[in-house]
Amino acid sequence: MVYVSNPIEMTKALSSGETVIEVTRSMVFANPIYLPDGIQLSAIPQENGVLPTIFFSHSDGFILTGSSRLQNLSVVTLQDKKAIQLTSQQVAESFGTIHLENLTVDGQISLIFRTPTLKAHVVTKNVHVASSDTRTYLEQPQKYGVNVLQGAYTLYNFNANKDSLVTAAIDNLSIGSEGHPAIGSGVFISGFNDQGGRVDIDQMTLGDVYSTGLIPQGVADFITGAVFVVYGAHVSHLIQNGKTVTYGVNDMVLDAWGEVNEWVVNDDVISYGQSGVGFVNFGTVNHFKANKAISTYGTGARAYNQYDGTLKEGYFAGIQTFNNGAVGIQISKKVGKLVVDGDIVTQGGLGQSLVKGVNVDLPAYALSMKDGGQLESLTVTGNIISHGDKVTTVTMEDGALIHHIEVAGQIEANGQDSQAFDTDQTKALFKG
Template sequence: MVTKISSLIELMQALAMNHPQILELQTSILCPYAIFLPPGYALTGADKDKCLLSFNNGDGIGITANNVIRNLTIMTTPSCRAIFSQTGLTDMGTVTLNNLSVTGQVSLMIRQGTNRLMLNADNVDVVSCDARRYSEQPQKYGVNVYQGAFTVYNFNGDPNSNIIANITNITVGRKNAPVIGSGIFVGGYGDNGGWVVLENLTTGAVYANGMLPYGTADIITGGVFIVFGVKAQNVTNNGEIVTYGVNDMVLDTWGSVDSWTVNEKLTSYGPSGIGFVNFGTVNTFIAKKEIITHGLGARGFNQYDGTVNTIKMKSITTYGDGAIGIQVSKPIGSIEMEEGITTHGSIGNTLVKGLLMPLPAIAFSIKPGGEVQNLVVKGDIITYGDEVSSYTVEGGKINRISVSGQVAAEGKNANAIVISNGGTTPLTNIRASSKSGKILINEGGNITDKSGFTEVV
């Protein structure tokens, strides 16, 4: 049954019938209060460009179960929820979002008492949003995470609670007009229950700014953030992902991802805005375009916890002081750089597990507990900052290494290679140079193979 809607009165009358039907808006309508779709209702527009559903006093459309929202432009104030789940039902059935332009947060959240939601979202564009005010925030590693403009969140800790999601063609924010908070946020309740089974996530461009003041150490955001409690099969970014603010990670995961493919550039502009951070388990991560960070302490790739089996990246370039190119603190598989790793900064503060601390902008760093099975760099590993080492192994381990270019330190008092604290690495066929520092410093380290090592002065 299709009911054509041309006024607010007709919309409210149709909703009050509580009889599953398709409500098709024929024109733009302003609502002075939020509305709720009863189970089985669909809300569509005859023409998305002509059918603007606006809410001027709070949230927008509440969904309950087996709802469809399609072919509409939906507008609230950016700090409100344009689409939100509002139900105590055990089973929300299947919720479908399709061909939507949205101002305000899209929030698909289930709480205690709701154990099942099937979510299909495709071609959803969140134009503007401020997601900072929501108190449900995951907490781990000394930080809280702000929700996103597009949020899928299982806030029910029951191990039998599941959201099964296919989320495709999602775009968030605009270039130089980012959403506030995270961009796309997918999270479960924790590591032991309240799951999100993310079968597919594909994005277009995402622009986000957490608007955090400099010095904040216990709150972070992300352009695309996969939180704990998420079992993701395929994540693909088809548009550029850009973050602008303090502690704004470009890509971050605390969950598990089988395959993550990035087809466009990753860029961060703010302090401690890291290109890709992994605390979870990732099987394959591929970044086909460059990763570039500009802010103080804004690293390129950081492996803090969990593991990654295979990483392939085009290149990493950082510009800020303290902005390390690659830092590994846990065992991982292989890293392959199609080009090189370059840092331009010197020593500066950066966020590490909820603490701000000074670090040099090392190009490649293995920390105690870190291990890389195979490192392949088809370009250079190079630093330009003063008092910065290019390649350091501080108590960690590299099993195999191949660098087609050279390991070069261009700054003052900058060393090319530093092995310390029991670190282990081969230097097979490595060419290294330093303009005003040392080529090789070995303090309590173990060089397993130095054959072909060439010092270029």
């Protein structure tokens, strides 16, 4: 073990092959630092209890070349740089284990595994990314007519080989802060695509996540997600204990193209931006539970949208949208049991909303069942209400099915020239 207190001592320690390094003072570097395989880099609290900070003045930060442990550190780069990343020139089939613990970071954490890596494990515990800007990074998932911007924390298996598997355990990861979101996505987990390299996470627990893509209004082919489980990614248990908030155009709050067995959200889910969906699912989610209401405030910002894939069981504490074109619930594929323990309420009228990479005009339906959409059962303990003008509260297209319905409260349309149901058949189905 060696103790370092300035850049010269750090450089000498790495040049001499030291792999256990303790940082005792803050320091500034002008260039990125390559860390060797097997490195253990941590900091010792200073006399006042504050951990040292390693600053990078105008470059990326640490570049990991193999198994690495970084802990008890503050790492600061400019927000459009990568504070911690993997070398892009990967040469071994096994990258080893990346262990990140008790870190505060400015700049992206970029864990992108590439050919020929077939095996790696990532441990992330008590990590906060205060700021980042990922808009310029070109490795982006593409599907459904859109590209996804990387996240402040990006775990990405970019190897096309289907035998490549990255496993991970993530505990108490948080992104941004209220009014100061990370730019791009927040937590981004992705495989190469639906057939290539994969990411498998047994448990992921998150704190607060605040993000925005700063996407210009009218752009329809780029999106972000505060928490995004992309294709090729599987999470067994996803637990969110903090607020999840997005601010801008096409900023999804919760998004899945991959697979999640159990997804529990214990705090607010809020979207402030245009076409920023609260929870959108293209993948397979077995069990989803939101213990607080999902709220959206932007034009065309739907609260829950089942585009593709399936949701087997969904529990919502409530659904509320506050702008034009902001549908409460829209179902386009098969969903099993759906329970809303509260109200489904929309406030707006007609407005533009992003649908599979195209902006279209939509009324703020409270419940919209599309052709091909199916619900095994729908239970609403409160009311289903629309307040906007020229809005239908509940609409069912030909080919939509709901097998069992229980609505304890009223189904109302309170706007001018609005109606509760689109057809008498829909009314009869709900009035039973």
